[in-house]
Amino acid sequence: MIRFVLAAALATLAIGASPAGAAPSPSDLEAELVCPTCKTTLDQSDAPVARRMKQIIRAQLAAGATEAEIKADLVDQFGPGVLAEPPKSGLDLLAWVVPLGLLGVGVIGVGAVAWAWSRHRHDEQPYGEPETVLDPALERRVDDELDRFDG
Amino acid sequence: MTGTAQRVGQAIALVVVAALLGLLVWKVAFDREGGAAAELADGRAVAAPAFTLDRLDRDGQLSMASLRGKAVVVNFWASWCVPCRDEAPVLQETYERYRDRGLVVLGVDVNDFRQDARKFLRRFGVTYPVVYDGKGSTVGRWGVRAFPETFFVDRSGKLVGERIAGAVDIARNRAAYERGVARALGDTP
Numbered sequence: 001m002i003r004f005v006l007a008a009a010l011a012t013l014a015i016g017a018s019p020a021g022a023a024p025s026p027s028d029l030e031a032e033l034v035c036p037t038c039k040t041t042l043d044q045s046d047a048p049v050a051r052r053m054k055q056i057i058r059a060q061l062a063a064g065a066t067e068a069e070i071k072a073d074l075v076d077q078f079g080p081g082v083l084a085e086p087p088k089s090g091l092d093l094l095a096w097v098v099p100l101g102l103l104g105v106g107v108i109g110v111g112a113v114a115w116a117w118s119r120h121r122h123d124e125q126p127y128g129e130p131e132t133v134l135d136p137a138l139e140r141r142v143d144d145e146l147d148r149f150d151g
Numbered sequence: 152m153t154g155t156a157q158r159v160g161q162a163i164a165l166v167v168v169a170a171l172l173g174l175l176v177w178k179v180a181f182d183r184e185g186g187a188a189a190e191l192a193d194g195r196a197v198a199a200p201a202f203t204l205d206r207l208d209r210d211g212q213l214s215m216a217s218l219r220g221k222a223v224v225v226n227f228w229a230s231w232c233v234p235c236r237d238e239a240p241v242l243q244e245t246y247e248r249y250r251d252r253g254l255v256v257l258g259v260d261v262n263d264f265r266q267d268a269r270k271f272l273r274r275f276g277v278t279y280p281v282v283y284d285g286k287g288s289t290v291g292r293w294g295v296r297a298f299p300e301t302f303f304v305d306r307s308g309k310l311v312g313e314r315i316a317g318a319v320d321i322a323r324n325r326a327a328y329e330r331g332v333a334r335a336l337g338d339t340p
Contacts (some may be wrong), residue, residue: 036262036287048231049262056264077264079286116156 024067026058032085033057033071036078186294188302188314199225199304200292204282207260207268213282215308222254222335223304226319227289229260230267232298234318239275241320245332246279253306254336255280261298262287303331311335 030042035050042050042057053074060070074082086092134142190197203214215223226242228235246256258281260268265283272281289295293302294314301319303312312331319328333339 036285048233049229052231052264052267077285078262079288081286 023061026054026061029057029061029067029070030054032083033074034082034084036082041084186290186292187310188294188296188300191302191310191314197310198308199223199302199310200289202259202282202284202289202292204259204284204289207258207265207281207283208272208277213257213280215304218255218257218304219308220253220306222249222252222306222332222337224254224256224332224335225259225293225302225304226256226299227259227261227293227295227301228299229263230271231263234321235299236271236275238299238318238320239271239277241328243275243277243279249332249336252336254332257282259284259289261285261290261295301328301331303335305335306337 027043033042033053034040035042035045035047035053037049038045038047042053057070060073065073071083080087080092086095088096185192187197187200199215201215203212203216205211206213224242224245226238228239242256242258246254256279258277258279260281261284263283263285265285268281268283271277284290293300297316299318301315302310305311311334313327315324315327315331317324319325330339
């Protein structure tokens with residue numbers, strides 16, 4: 001069963017991943033680029049400049065341009081804001097690292113608070129120790145009674 | 152958790168809340184979303200926002216500061232904008248008529264493809280200077296909301312007249328356009 005699930009997962013990943021070097025489809029690129037006037041992705045925009053960008057993307061793809069070349073040309077014309085996702089290099093890397101860093105700090109902080117809180121509770125009510133100690137004479141009498149009951 | 156740690160945590164939380172409150176106050180008090188256009192509409196004297204951009208009509212750059220001492224008609228446009236095509240002949244005519252009196256029409260091509268913009272200049276016989284702002288870096292500071300829009304700058308570098316939203320050739324805008332040109336030239340106060 002586990003083998004079947006793993007095989008299915010690997011097959012799904014293999015279908016989802018595009019082979020390296022394959023030409024992107026226009027719709028793929030349109031989902032990754034932003035219209036500079038309306039700030040939505042091209043596939044959701046019908047603004048005049050978005051329509052023109054779609055035309056140019058299709059023309060460049062037909063001429064054999066790669067995804068990287070098309071994106072580089074659009075960044076040259078409209079700036080890096082035309083990319084739906086910031087590049088993973090230079091200062092733009094901060095857009096990826098900072099949220100993950102903050103998430104990590106948050107997780108560590110919550111963990112630290114929870115640990116400190118549990119220790120605090122532990123100090124208040126230590127487990128394993130009786131709240132009251134029986135008088136030795138009373139304890140002997142309880143043992144005697146238990147022996148008599150068992151015997 | 153010890154009492155000291157609790158107090159440090161509370162102090163940090165207070166500082167964060169105070170900083171967020173400060174940002175909110177600053178945003179409400181000082182941030183002008185409408186840019187220079189909003190200040191002009193409020194009747195305040197406002198300097199034309201500065202920029203230095205690559206020229207489309209030739210090599211090199213052009214800055215607003217270099218036009219100090221001239222009357223300037225600043226026209227924000229794009230080749231994909233249909234009304235921009237209609238008004239181009241009017242802007243060209245203004246440039247030709249008043250150039251000898253020190254008036255410059257300056258086109259700012261925004262959010263456009265360079266090759267499309269250059270085709271536009273050739274098609275409409277534009278000879279006035281045009282700069283390229285593909286990223287739209289001027290839009291926020293000038294308060295441009297749509298294309299085309301036109302502003303007037305006097306010889307001291309101040310915005311004068313009205314911001315014209317839409318093509319300058321249409322009846323609704325024509326009188327304001329002529330008043331703006333006259334004010335930029337200093338013909339009317």
